[in-house]
Amino acid sequence: MSSADQPIVLGxxxxxxxxxxxxxxxxxxxxxxxxxxxxxxxxxGGVVPEVASRAxxxxxxxxxxxxxxxxxxxxxxxxxxxxxxxxxxxxALLVGVxxxxxxxxxxxxxxxxxxxxxxxxxxxQLEHGKLPQPAMALLVSGGHSSLLLVPDVATDVRPxxxxxxxxxxxxxxxxxxxLGLGFPGGPHIDRAAREGGDPDAIAxxxxxxxxxxxxxxxxxxxxxxxxxxxxEAKQRAGEPVPVADVxxxxxxxxxxxxxxxxxxxxxxxxxxxxxxxxxxAANSRxxxxxxxxxxxxxxxxxxxxxxLCTDNGAMVAxxxxxxxxxxxxPSRLDLPADSSMLITDVTA
Amino acid sequence: xxxxxxxxxxxxxxxxLRGDEGVLAEHTEVDARRHGELLAPGIEKVLxxxxxxxxxxxxxxxxxxxxPFTGLRVGLMTARALGDALDIPxxxxxxxxxxxxxxxxxxxxxxxxxxxxxxxxWAAYDVTGRREGEPAVDRPAEVADRLTGLGVxxxxxxxxxxxxPRALDPELPSAAxxxxxxxxxxxxxxxRLLPPEPLYLRRPDAVEPGARKAVTQA
Numbered sequence: 001m002s003s004a005d006q007p008i009v010l011g012x013x014x015x016x017x018x019x020x021x022x023x024x025x026x027x028x029x030x031x032x033x034x035x036x037x038x039x040x041x042x043x044x045g046g047v048v049p050e051v052a053s054r055a056x057x058x059x060x061x062x063x064x065x066x067x068x069x070x071x072x073x074x075x076x077x078x079x080x081x082x083x084x085x086x087x088x089x090x091x092a093l094l095v096g097v098x099x100x101x102x103x104x105x106x107x108x109x110x111x112x113x114x115x116x117x118x119x120x121x122x123x124x125q126l127e128h129g130k131l132p133q134p135a136m137a138l139l140v141s142g143g144h145s146s147l148l149l150v151p152d153v154a155t156d157v158r159p160x161x162x163x164x165x166x167x168x169x170x171x172x173x174x175x176x177x178x179l180g181l182g183f184p185g186g187p188h189i190d191r192a193a194r195e196g197g198d199p200d201a202i203a204x205x206x207x208x209x210x211x212x213x214x215x216x217x218x219x220x221x222x223x224x225x226x227x228x229x230x231x232e233a234k235q236r237a238g239e240p241v242p243v244a245d246v247x248x249x250x251x252x253x254x255x256x257x258x259x260x261x262x263x264x265x266x267x268x269x270x271x272x273x274x275x276x277x278x279x280x281a282a283n284s285r286x287x288x289x290x291x292x293x294x295x296x297x298x299x300x301x302x303x304x305x306x307x308l309c310t311d312n313g314a315m316v317a318x319x320x321x322x323x324x325x326x327x328x329x330p331s332r333l334d335l336p337a338d339s340s341m342l343i344t345d346v347t348a
Numbered sequence: 349x350x351x352x353x354x355x356x357x358x359x360x361x362x363x364x365l366r367g368d369e370g371v372l373a374e375h376t377e378v379d380a381r382r383h384g385e386l387l388a389p390g391i392e393k394v395l396x397x398x399x400x401x402x403x404x405x406x407x408x409x410x411x412x413x414x415x416p417f418t419g420l421r422v423g424l425m426t427a428r429a430l431g432d433a434l435d436i437p438x439x440x441x442x443x444x445x446x447x448x449x450x451x452x453x454x455x456x457x458x459x460x461x462x463x464x465x466x467x468x469x470w471a472a473y474d475v476t477g478r479r480e481g482e483p484a485v486d487r488p489a490e491v492a493d494r495l496t497g498l499g500v501x502x503x504x505x506x507x508x509x510x511x512x513p514r515a516l517d518p519e520l521p522s523a524a525x526x527x528x529x530x531x532x533x534x535x536x537x538x539x540r541l542l543p544p545e546p547l548y549l550r551r552p553d554a555v556e557p558g559a560r561k562a563v564t565q566a
Contacts (some may be wrong), residue, residue: 043556044554044555044556044557045557048552048553048554050552050553050554051415051552051554053417053421054417054421054546054548054552056425056510057421057424057425057428057546058431060425060428061428061429061432064429064432065432075433090418090455091417091418091421093424094383094384094418094421095421095422095425098384098387098388098421098422098425098426098429099425099426099429101387101388101426101427102388102425102426102427102428102429102430102433103429103432103433105388105391105392105402105430106402106429106433106434107433108402132506168565177381177560178560225563227565228564229564231565232562232563233564331388332393333389334385334386334388334389334390335385336382336384336385337384
């Protein structure tokens with residue numbers, strides 16, 4: 001069923017609130033099973049690490065079996081195990097790493113501890129084929145906002161910049177709260193903006209876009225505060241808050257900065273493929289604007305379908321398969337979970 | 349039988365292997381911050397020391413706490429995944445009972461382990477070594493009031509000598525003891541074995557947010 005360049009890999013992802021177990025054969029997706037504890041976090045307005053860790057322990061074995069059933073495979077068919085070693089919530093990562101080690105040990109198969117961000121890049125291969133080398137990657141989620149130059153996703157990932165305060169998805173969560181919308185904020189803001197919101201209604205600030213600012217870093221904290229101030233001023237004046245306009249204008253400010261910087265990074269590095277990943281890549285305005293602006297400068301945009309953009313085990317398996325094919329040494333069984341793992345380390 | 353036993357609910361990562369005749373190998377390392385790194389290599393070490401293969405295992409015994417959550421989950425996740433992948437049963441034992449099973453006392457006693465935040469996980473045991481009631485988490489002074497001078501095994505008596513002046517051995521659980529205890533329970537009283545569910549005894553720390561604070565001064 002498998003061969004050296006088409007290994008069957010079982011991937012584990014538990015860096016945040018999703019328990020993801022995926023199975024791939026080379027770049028072919030066989031199964032992507034995800035259990036989420038998001039509803040348990042909603043009332044807290046953010047992910048509670050201990051709640052997420054407890055949920056991972058309970059969900060893991062059933063999720064493995066859901067993935068095997070979907071793939072029509074048995075554990076004995078697995079050639080290698082891959083697991084997110086970091087970055088992420090320490091206690092949550094540890095559950096996935098413990099599970100992956102135990103399965104690898106029991107099956108007598110190699111284990112690869114991998115970088116969560118590199119996995120977000122690699123997942124696109126399951127949908128759109130091999131990544132061009134080099135590719136530019138814009139990763140935007142509740143925990144990350146990074147621009148990465150990717151000469152080779154298995155061995156060479158270089159950070160160009162990232163957020164200096166809030167992650168993009170975090171800003172969506174906080175603004176959603178200001179507007180009285182639900183958690184997580186991204187889908188709610190996106191929906192509100194599409195319900196007749198005018199993206200030019202309010203000129204919210206574009207962080208770190210001055211001539212002397214770091215060209216590839218992001219800042220969303222000031223934007224979030226600007227939105228809160230604007231909404232509070234309306235409320236104090238006793239005027240209704242135009243939720244759709246605020247949502248659309250906020251979203252426009254985020255997406256404008258993300259796409260502008262990503263395409264500048266493409267231009268300065270001579271890269272003509274831009275991959276967008278992470279949960280915020282599911283945002284409809286980000287997808288539209290990225291494609292429009294990229295086409296204008298001859299850059300091709302690749303965005304995996306929303307289910308593969310959010311955290312999942314298939315992306316980890318995809319990177320594991322890439323590592324096996326590239327002949328990278330497996331990790332040792334004492335591999336640690338590393339909550340602040342650097343993106344320059346693709347494997348642990 | 350070939351029973352793999354381990355406990356990660358205290359600073360000790362302790363692993364043992366028991367065959368039909370008794371314990372074949374034990375490996376223990378004490379490092380409260382590295383449970384996730386030490387457990388799987390520890391399992392490989394006891395298998396290698398006993399000259400056994402993972403596929404020879406017939407069961408897993410795991411300490412289910414109570415214990416600090418992060419380390420505790422490493423043991424439980426490992427036990428459940430091994431049980432699943434090897435298709436063998438997983439038996440749970442209260443970690444305080446593992447400590448208690450190694451106590452040589454000539455009367456009633458108690459076990460107290462470190463629950464952090466100036467509290468201990470604890471339980472009292474009668475003269476036959478049987479636990480009285482369910483494990484609990486409390487402040488050492490409150491526990492001392494209830495125990496009225498009993499000897500106390502476990503790390504709690506080392507951390508709080510004023511409250512627990514009569515420290516008993518052992519300080520930490522041993523997987524060899526867990527393996528022996530599990531083998532005996534399987535033989536004599538399997539109903540007393542627990543499912544591999546964590547004994548957290550505390551709710552997650554999380555507070556529901558109140559009304560959002562304004563960023564501008566009113």
